[in-house]
Amino acid sequence: MNYKSRERIAFWIDQAIMFSVALTSIWFASRIGYREAVRFARYEELRKARNQMRAVEHELALNEFAIRRALERWGSEDFDNIHFVVRAFERAKEADEIYLLDPDTTSALSEVYGDLLESTVAGIRKRGPSDTRYLAQDLYELLERIETARPLLEKDIDLLEREMKLVGKEDMSESVSPPHVSAEESSKEEGAAIVREASPLWEKGDRKPYTKRVPEMYRTSHSVVPAAPGGPVFVTWGANLPSGRQPARLWLLGFRKMPWKPPSGAEEDAEHLAQLCAGLARDPAFVLVHPISSKTGEFIDPNRPIGWRWLIVLVEDDAGERHPVREPVSWRIGEKPNVPQHVGKPSEKALVLPKGYLGSP
Amino acid sequence: MTDPAKQEPEEEDELNPVGVEFWLGQILMIGGVAAGIWLSARAGFSEAARFSQHQDLRLARNTLRVVRKELDENLRQVRLARANLEKGKPTRVELRTLHLQKASGKSYMTAVNPRVLAEIERLYAGPLDRVLPEIKEGPIDPREVKRQLVTLERVLARADKTVLPLLAAQEEELARLEAKVRGGR
Numbered sequence: 106m107n108y109k110s111r112e113r114i115a116f117w118i119d120q121a122i123m124f125s126v127a128l129t130s131i132w133f134a135s136r137i138g139y140r141e142a143v144r145f146a147r148y149e150e151l152r153k154a155r156n157q158m159r160a161v162e163h164e165l166a167l168n169e170f171a172i173r174r175a176l177e178r179w180g181s182e183d184f185d186n187i188h189f190v191v192r193a194f195e196r197a198k199e200a201d202e203i204y205l206l207d208p209d210t211t212s213a214l215s216e217v218y219g220d221l222l223e224s225t226v227a228g229i230r231k232r233g234p235s236d237t238r239y240l241a242q243d244l245y246e247l248l249e250r251i252e253t254a255r256p257l258l259e260k261d262i263d264l265l266e267r268e269m270k271l272v273g274k275e276d277m278s279e280s281v282s283p284p285h286v287s288a289e290e291s292s293k294e295e296g297a298a299i300v301r302e303a304s305p306l307w308e309k310g311d312r313k314p315y316t317k318r319v320p321e322m323y324r325t326s327h328s329v330v331p332a333a334p335g336g337p338v339f340v341t342w343g344a345n346l347p348s349g350r351q352p353a354r355l356w357l358l359g360f361r362k363m364p365w366k367p368p369s370g371a372e373e374d375a376e377h378l379a380q381l382c383a384g385l386a387r388d389p390a391f392v393l394v395h396p397i398s399s400k401t402g403e404f405i406d407p408n409r410p411i412g413w414r415w416l417i418v419l420v421e422d423d424a425g426e427r428h429p430v431r432e433p434v435s436w437r438i439g440e441k442p443n444v445p446q447h448v449g450k451p452s453e454k455a456l457v458l459p460k461g462y463l464g465s466p
Numbered sequence: 467m468t469d470p471a472k473q474e475p476e477e478e479d480e481l482n483p484v485g486v487e488f489w490l491g492q493i494l495m496i497g498g499v500a501a502g503i504w505l506s507a508r509a510g511f512s513e514a515a516r517f518s519q520h521q522d523l524r525l526a527r528n529t530l531r532v533v534r535k536e537l538d539e540n541l542r543q544v545r546l547a548r549a550n551l552e553k554g555k556p557t558r559v560e561l562r563t564l565h566l567q568k569a570s571g572k573s574y575m576t577a578v579n580p581r582v583l584a585e586i587e588r589l590y591a592g593p594l595d596r597v598l599p600e601i602k603e604g605p606i607d608p609r610e611v612k613r614q615l616v617t618l619e620r621v622l623a624r625a626d627k628t629v630l631p632l633l634a635a636q637e638e639e640l641a642r643l644e645a646k647v648r649g650g651r
Contacts, residue, residue, distance in 0.1 A: 108481050115483035122492050126499055134503045141507045145514050152518075156576035163580045186592045190584040192570040200573060273515055 148272045154202035155265045155278065160193035161214065162258050163281045165251050168217075170284035172248045176334055177289060178437070179237050180446035187229055187244075194218050206261045213254035221247060237445060238329070238434060245330045245414055249363055255283075288335035288410070294450065295438045298337045299407045303459040310356060310392030315383035317426045319375050322417070324365040327429040329416045332447040333437040336409040339451040342433040343401040344420035354421040355397045357404075359390045359413030359462065382419060382427045391462035404456040405438075412462055520647045522574040527640040529569045530578060534633055536565045537586055541625055544594070547601060548618045551611055559598050561590055577643075582636045585629045593617045 168189050175184040194214065197203050203211060225243040232240060259280055266277060291299065331338045344352060358364075364387040366377065377386055384392035390413050395404075397420070406413075418430040436449040443449075543559045550557035566586060569575050575583075597617045600610065 108483075111481070112483045115488060118484060118488075119492075122496075126496055130499050130503060133500065134507075137503060137507045138510075141511045145511050148511075148515060149518060152515075153573060153576075156522075157573065160576040160580050164584070167581055167584055188584070188588045188591060190580060190587065192583055192587070193576070193580050196571055196573065196575070199571070273511060276515070276519055 144272055148269065150202060150205070151265050151269045151272065152276060153200070154205045155262060155269065157193070157197040157200055157202055158206070158258060158262050158265065159278055159281070161197050162255065162262065164190050164193040165217065165255055165258070166281045166284050169248065169251045169255070170286065172244050172251070173284060173286040173334075176241060176244055176248070177286060178446065179241055179332055180443070184237075184240075185229065185232075187226070189222055189226060191218060191222070205265065207257065210254070210257040210261050213250070213257050217247070217250045217254050221250075237447060238432075239325055241330050241332070242325060242328070246324075246363055249414070289333075291335075291337075291409075292439060294440050295333075295337055298339070298405050298438045298451065299409065301405060301407060301457045303407075304395060304404075304456045306395055307456075307459050307463060308394050309463050310358075310384045310394045312384045312392060314385070315379050315427065317424075319379045319382065320427065320429050322378055322381065322429045324363070326431050327417060328364070329418070329433040329435045330414060331406075331411045331416075332435040334411055334414075336411040337405060337407045337438055338411060338435050339403055339405040339438060339449070339455060340416065340418070340433050340435045341401075341403045341449075342418050342430045344428055344430050346400060346420065346422050346428055350422035350424060350426070352397050352400055352420050353423045353425075355395045355402070355404075355456075356384070356417075356419035356421060356427060357391070357393045357395075357458075358384050358417040358419065359392075360387060360415040360417075361390045361413060362387065363415050364389070364417065381417065382429075393458065393462060395456060402454075402456065403451055404458060405451050406458045408458065408460060408462070516647055520644060522577050523640055523644040523647060525572070525574045526577040527637060527644060529565070529572060529575060530582070530633070530637055530640065532565045533569050533583075533586065534637070536562055537589075537625075537629070537633070540590070541622065544618055544622060548615060548622070551601065551615055551618070554611075556604055558602050561594075561598065563590060566590075577640065579636055582632055585632055589621060589625055589629055594621045 171183070171187050171189065175181070175187045178184065194217075221243060225240060225247060228236060228240050228243065262278075262280070270277070329340055346352060358381070364381060380386035400420070416433070416435075418433045419427045420430060421427045434447070436447050436451075438451060439448040440450070441448065540559075540561050543561070547557045547559045566583065570583060594617065597614050601614055
């Protein structure tokens with residue numbers, strides 16, 4: 106084969122390779138372009154979802170802060186003018202990206218922004234002096250819902266960002282730090298209550314199954330939330346016992362989480378109520394018992410901060426039946442009594458709870 | 467003159483245009499084209515992501531500017547109402563919140579700290595919301611006028627102390643982020 110023929114072969118090989126490279130490049134470019142477009146669409150979806158959720162998380166933090174401030178002092182300007190922000194959630198719920206979240210998270214968010222929020226705001230705007238304690242209960246319930254939703258949301262945002270990192274490395278975000286509400290300094294009266302000696306006869310409740318008559322109990326009527334979460338507080342109570350029965354023991358059931366089944370209006374079943382009476386339901390923070398001889402009374406909780414958010418007060422009669430106290434009221438300790446703001450002065454006869462609640466549970 | 471064809475007959479067998487260099491050239495060309503396509507696709511993705519982010523920031527900043535303009539106009543009305551109340555003149559305030567409402571629905575507004583819109587909203591709601599209808603109805607009792615004035619003063623003080631600086635800081639932050647994203651090219 107002479108040189109001319111070899112050169113001719115080289116020319117045609119070159120042409121064939123060029124042709125196939127051109128064809129393959131077009132095919133490859135369109136394939137990779139498509140894949141990159143899909144990757145970008147996915148990245149955008151994740152980024153938008155992440156941004157929406159960060160905004161909701163931020164909004165939850167703002168609302169949590171507003172609630173904590175309001176609960177620091179009932180009836181204050183922070184309480185009366187409490188303002189909840191709902192814009193980020195309103196925006197997020199209309200977007201398709203919300204369906205990238207875990208259903209538990211969307212459900213927790215729906216609970217936060219549900220009817221309770223609306224009714225609480227409406228209640229605060231129209232409230233009368235006697236409504237404060239109910240509204241404070243609503244605020245505590247809302248706070249609990251926000252506290253449940255935030256870690257779930259944070260977990261989902263982390264998952265979204267992890268997935269984002271796999272798709273593209275741009276635009277990572279930082280989590281929103283939890284709100285900090287500084288506790289108010291204690292007044293002279295509060296200081297005096299803190300150093301009061303604990304009443305000596307407090308005992309831990311035995312938590313045996315309760316087999317007597319099960320009373321009806323409701324969140325609004327039969328529980329109390331602390332008027333000063335930083336403590337100390339005092340609680341006044343009055344029991345209504347059947348005729349001929351005498352009070353024998355006072356039961357205090359403290360809970361960090363709402364012991365009622367959500368939503369708050371749901372009817373409680375007898376079994377759950379029996380467990381509540383025995384201090385067996387919903388993981389109480391403490392169950393304390395003290396002998397009593399009067400149908401009314403008050404007790405001071407000198408702990409700082411208060412170790413409960415929800416408290417059920419039961420009076421056991423001489424026949425061993427337990428009766429929930431209707432509408433126990435909690436008070437911030439202060440010199441100038443103020444009924445709408447729940448500030449009062451405990452009497453000298455008031456029982457004093459032990460510090461640390463006898464090392465409960 | 468000598469004929470080159472006659473001069474190199476014995477070397478012709480050794481000359482091969484389809485040699486190592488030829489194949490190396492082909493391989494480099496194919497590799498180069500493949501790498502070029504892959505790199506351009508990657509760069510395209512990054513640019514698109516950056517563009518999208520930049521677009522969000524730009525739109526958020528522009529929207530915030532419109533919301534700020536609306537707020538300025540509302541505050542101007544409140545200031546005028548305060549002055550008129552002090553002079554005992556009839557007054558009327560019509561708060562406009564169209565752009566605030568519209569802004570809330572935009573997905574790119576997630577680039578804005580929710581506290582900014584929340585503070586503007588808080589300014590319009592609450593005491594101002596209660597006092598404006600009363601002002602519209604006109605003065606009845608001088609004590610009421612005093613209370614209304616106090617409310618307006620407080621609203622304006624909060625706007626000057628909290629809301630406007632927060633808004634300005636957010637606008638600045640968005641502009642800074644926008645420049646950063648644009649400068650990342």
